[in-house]
Amino acid sequence: xxxxxxxxxxxxxxxxxxxxxxxxxxxxxxxxxxxxxxxxxxxxxxxxxxxxxxxxxxxxxxxxxxxxxxxxxxxxxxxxxxxxxxxxxxxxxxxxxxxxxxxxxxxxxxxxxxxxxxxxxxxxxxxxxxxxxxxxxxxxxxxxxxxxxxxxxxxxxxxxxxxxxxxxxxxxxxxxxxxxxxxxxxxxxxxxxxxxxxxxxxxxxxxxxxxxxxxxxxxxxxxxxxxxxxxxxxxxxxxxxxxxxxx
Amino acid sequence: xxxxxxxxxxxxxxxxxxxxxxxxxxxxxxxxxxxxxxxxxxxxxxxxxxxxxxxxxxxxxxxxxxxxxxxxxxxxxxxxxxxxxxxxxxxxxxxxxxxxxxxxxxxxxxxxxxxxxxxxxxxxxxxxxxxxxxxxxxxxxxxxxxxxxxxxxxxxxxxxxxxxxxxxxxxxxxxxxxxxxxxxxxxxxxxxxxxxxxxxxxxxxxxxxxxxxxxxxxxxxxxxxxxxxxxxxxxxxxxxxxxxxxxxxxxxxxxxxxxxxxxxxxxxxxxxxxxxxxxxxxxxxxxxxxx
Numbered sequence: 001x002x003x004x005x006x007x008x009x010x011x012x013x014x015x016x017x018x019x020x021x022x023x024x025x026x027x028x029x030x031x032x033x034x035x036x037x038x039x040x041x042x043x044x045x046x047x048x049x050x051x052x053x054x055x056x057x058x059x060x061x062x063x064x065x066x067x068x069x070x071x072x073x074x075x076x077x078x079x080x081x082x083x084x085x086x087x088x089x090x091x092x093x094x095x096x097x098x099x100x101x102x103x104x105x106x107x108x109x110x111x112x113x114x115x116x117x118x119x120x121x122x123x124x125x126x127x128x129x130x131x132x133x134x135x136x137x138x139x140x141x142x143x144x145x146x147x148x149x150x151x152x153x154x155x156x157x158x159x160x161x162x163x164x165x166x167x168x169x170x171x172x173x174x175x176x177x178x179x180x181x182x183x184x185x186x187x188x189x190x191x192x193x194x195x196x197x198x199x200x201x202x203x204x205x206x207x208x209x210x211x212x213x214x215x216x217x218x219x220x221x222x223x224x225x226x227x228x229x230x231x232x233x234x235x236x237x238x239x240x241x242x243x244x245x246x247x
Numbered sequence: 248x249x250x251x252x253x254x255x256x257x258x259x260x261x262x263x264x265x266x267x268x269x270x271x272x273x274x275x276x277x278x279x280x281x282x283x284x285x286x287x288x289x290x291x292x293x294x295x296x297x298x299x300x301x302x303x304x305x306x307x308x309x310x311x312x313x314x315x316x317x318x319x320x321x322x323x324x325x326x327x328x329x330x331x332x333x334x335x336x337x338x339x340x341x342x343x344x345x346x347x348x349x350x351x352x353x354x355x356x357x358x359x360x361x362x363x364x365x366x367x368x369x370x371x372x373x374x375x376x377x378x379x380x381x382x383x384x385x386x387x388x389x390x391x392x393x394x395x396x397x398x399x400x401x402x403x404x405x406x407x408x409x410x411x412x413x414x415x416x417x418x419x420x421x422x423x424x425x426x427x428x429x430x431x432x433x434x435x436x437x438x439x440x441x442x443x444x445x446x447x448x449x450x451x452x453x454x455x456x457x458x459x460x461x462x463x464x465x466x467x468x469x470x471x472x473x474x475x476x477x478x479x480x481x482x483x484x485x486x487x488x489x490x491x492x493x494x495x496x497x498x499x500x501x502x503x504x505x506x507x508x509x510x511x512x513x514x515x516x517x518x519x520x521x522x523x524x525x526x527x528x529x530x531x532x533x534x535x536x537x538x
Binding site for chain 2: 046049050067070071074075079080082084086087089090091095098100102103105133151152154155
């Protein structure tokens, strides 16, 4: 479904992604783990067209999308739930969701489906329905994250990019969000690329995983195998493994 | 007391115009972070184009107004395409300086086309004053109030109840997030330029019968609109209206009771005081971010 081939992305002079290649199959949850500054967000932003790569190719359903503008990539069926939610706080909850379906605003025929999607999202997150007239700026962190996911789903994406959905949330709220993501993947067969600080939770939920370190992919494999991998355990799962020379 | 009425009236009608011009500043600033110092030139274009169609071409009033607004809007779009869009990643300060250049260019072009003379546009519904509660009021004042109210209400409607208006607000708040939901940010920027050119030219048309018009009225009117929007606090729609009315009133009262020579000085003293002591504007809110 998604193929990334030898992508190189720069911020000015900084070489943020170095020859990154990755693929995703339809219906999968793939997680991307790595330390701060490893390039996880950059990879998502390259996919979304916000920081277009300078080299390499991105194919989505066999169509090259490497240099498309962000709004065209959304039209292709890739939606991002950005880091830090990035909700339109001066607008109401309802308006935020409505804008999520912006790409359908000219198509009268889609009105019915958009309404159904909104109902589905209110069912997924009943609290948003309760607050739908409220300004989004008044929501709590967890509610903002729900709204951000809901807004992305309004576009009915084939591929959902999630950037640190649990950041800054209480563990119990984060758990709730993870549960929703898992259900989404199971029930609606949305393909999900998940970037997450909480590597353990992400690997438990995902089918496969990639490990990114300073702009390079250094490991890939089935999520279950990565959970057992000594190096991953030491570096990302916080298991107290001694360095080889310490033994 | 008679004078007071008169001052209040002319203050309010000037203030309404300042508010309209200020609106144009706020719309572009909110969408792009740019302060468009060419805003006043759209006001001038409105007046001069209306004059051209009405007086020189002999068209009836309403087609002249509509044509003038359309042409000014097209100029606004061309301005955005040629001067703003090519520098898409430039810092706002560079773009602001470009708008100053563009304003000089538009003013110069207007001077070449229409000359340096000052003209009066005929009033829309005659020059017979009406007497209300002891004050004389020109029918043109009523036009100004009516148009201002209409513009304020329709823009509220547009920005709060249409998907395009909401998309523009979303862009203003966070352009990157807007692009991630599928909004074409460039279109929104172009739209903001065309809307503020349209509102600016409309302001220029309705004020021209009272204040005369010439190729260089844009500088002063533009700066007054800028004062209005600074007093009101860039972002809030109603704040800009209040800012414009306040500015118009203070100007008129100052000119009436102190000296007419201080009229413009008053506006700029207020501008400086606001910038020194309350840069977020009298009606603007300080941004408080919850993370």
